Amino acid sequence: MPESKRKDSEPVLHSSASSSKIDWWTMFTDPKFLASPYAELNRIREIAPIQKDPVSGVYFVLGHPEFRRMATAPEMGRDTRLWSNGWSSPENSRNDPLSYELFSTFQPQMTNANPPDHRRMRDVYEKAFRQTDLQVFRPMIEEECRALAEAVPGDTPLDFMEAVANPLARNVSRKAFQIPVELDEDLTRWVAALSLVGNIMMSADQKRDALTALTEFRCYLRERIATGIDDPGDGFVGLTMTALADGVMDEDEGLNNLVTLISGGIAIATLVGNGLLALLRHPDQFEKLRQHRELLRPAIEEMLRYEPGGSFILRVAIEDYRCGEVLIPAGSLAIGLVAATGRDPRTFEQPDRFEIARKANPHIVFGAGAHICIGKALVRMTAMALFETLMDRFERIDLAGDPVWWTHRSDQHGLHTLPVKLGNAR
Numbered sequence: 001m002p003e004s005k006r007k008d009s010e011p012v013l014h015s016s017a018s019s020s021k022i023d024w025w026t027m028f029t030d031p032k033f034l035a036s037p038y039a040e041l042n043r044i045r046e047i048a049p050i051q052k053d054p055v056s057g058v059y060f061v062l063g064h065p066e067f068r069r070m071a072t073a074p075e076m077g078r079d080t081r082l083w084s085n086g087w088s089s090p091e092n093s094r095n096d097p098l099s100y101e102l103f104s105t106f107q108p109q110m111t112n113a114n115p116p117d118h119r120r121m122r123d124v125y126e127k128a129f130r131q132t133d134l135q136v137f138r139p140m141i142e143e144e145c146r147a148l149a150e151a152v153p154g155d156t157p158l159d160f161m162e163a164v165a166n167p168l169a170r171n172v173s174r175k176a177f178q179i180p181v182e183l184d185e186d187l188t189r190w191v192a193a194l195s196l197v198g199n200i201m202m203s204a205d206q207k208r209d210a211l212t213a214l215t216e217f218r219c220y221l222r223e224r225i226a227t228g229i230d231d232p233g234d235g236f237v238g239l240t241m242t243a244l245a246d247g248v249m250d251e252d253e254g255l256n257n258l259v260t261l262i263s264g265g266i267a268i269a270t271l272v273g274n275g276l277l278a279l280l281r282h283p284d285q286f287e288k289l290r291q292h293r294e295l296l297r298p299a300i301e302e303m304l305r306y307e308p309g310g311s312f313i314l315r316v317a318i319e320d321y322r323c324g325e326v327l328i329p330a331g332s333l334a335i336g337l338v339a340a341t342g343r344d345p346r347t348f349e350q351p352d353r354f355e356i357a358r359k360a361n362p363h364i365v366f367g368a369g370a371h372i373c374i375g376k377a378l379v380r381m382t383a384m385a386l387f388e389t390l391m392d393r394f395e396r397i398d399l400a401g402d403p404v405w406w407t408h409r410s411d412q413h414g415l416h417t418l419p420v421k422l423g424n425a426r
């Protein structure tokens, strides 16, 4: 998000969205809010489910039904170049050339594309990410979970993020994309730098690091494609090669899509970290899960809803869009606040309760509509495998200290450290 977001150069257009006096950008940088945003978001959502920040002109969507409608509306797209006050506006691109270079280099890819380009690119990868096609990775994922669970020292306090969650996310992603282990250090650095793109607190140094990471990452992928070690049409890189050869995507699109797909894997760590913490803070629910393993699938959906790792989902109005009482003018940025939508009492019964057997759980943590997360089946499969492995191997899993939440970003909600003790190994 460009630093110039605070300049409200937009004319005030007609809108009946509540323009309450909330200092959104201060709130998004408050460590207390970042550790637990729910009470504050519940309070704000009760004022109005869609609110316009008069300072930045951004529309914040806190209501579940409102965001679900908006996320699937053809008037609302994902191409941030259409955001009239965004990084590519003539004024912002002049004042902040570094952001412009970073965002414009990374722009061509399905994540940021509107129809018809979005479908053209997504079709290249869609089938490979379906649950049935992903089964090919199941043995690798189960082996990773087993190896990590066996490597952790039992009955000793350890950081779950460092020992299990982060390596699991890294290894699954690296292996699914057949990236050699020698590149692990580079890959970790590239993904860490690029994962900050979209974070409002991104400093100039972080933007420069992200640009360097993007250049190096694309260079590796370009060379890999040129050496022809992948079979065309086989695996994610092979699918990209075929799409390039057939003229379905150009080189920038192909490289950026691969960068995003490979980097996306790191989000697995936030799900298993946040999810385990939710279980540890609700021992009755953890015990219920141990007694009823068939509840693991709904339990993972509840982890996603209750303590979501992604906080913002973006849309940019292609044309004027009316959502209930609110008119969102063309060129506006709207941000769905995921943690608020998941606690909306109009959609979820007793939304502040963590209930692994929750029946109706239509959360929108993976987004909705054409852009719904392409990696969601991979994430669910990996989380299922890990929790199964942990419960099989350890009779006890306990908190061993206070968890520390990230405070350096507002677009994602993840754990820096999660001290646990894994006991009574079987």
Ligand code: HEM
Pocket: 071, 110, 111, 112, 122, 260, 261, 262, 263, 264, 265, 266, 267, 268, 270, 271, 309, 310, 312, 313, 314, 365, 366, 367, 368, 369, 370, 371, 372, 373, 374, 375, 376, 378, 379
């Ligand atoms: C818990 C983990 C994850 C969460 C919470 C998550 C969440 C999301 C969300 C909210 C979106 C935007 C949806 C929208 O705009 O409506 C998205 C899109 C996307 N995700 Fe994920 N994601 C996760 C893991 C992954 C993984 C593991 C991958 C890659 C293997 C991935 C790849 C992508 C891609 C490529 C898109 C863009 C899809 C498109 O625009 O068509 N994600 N994800």
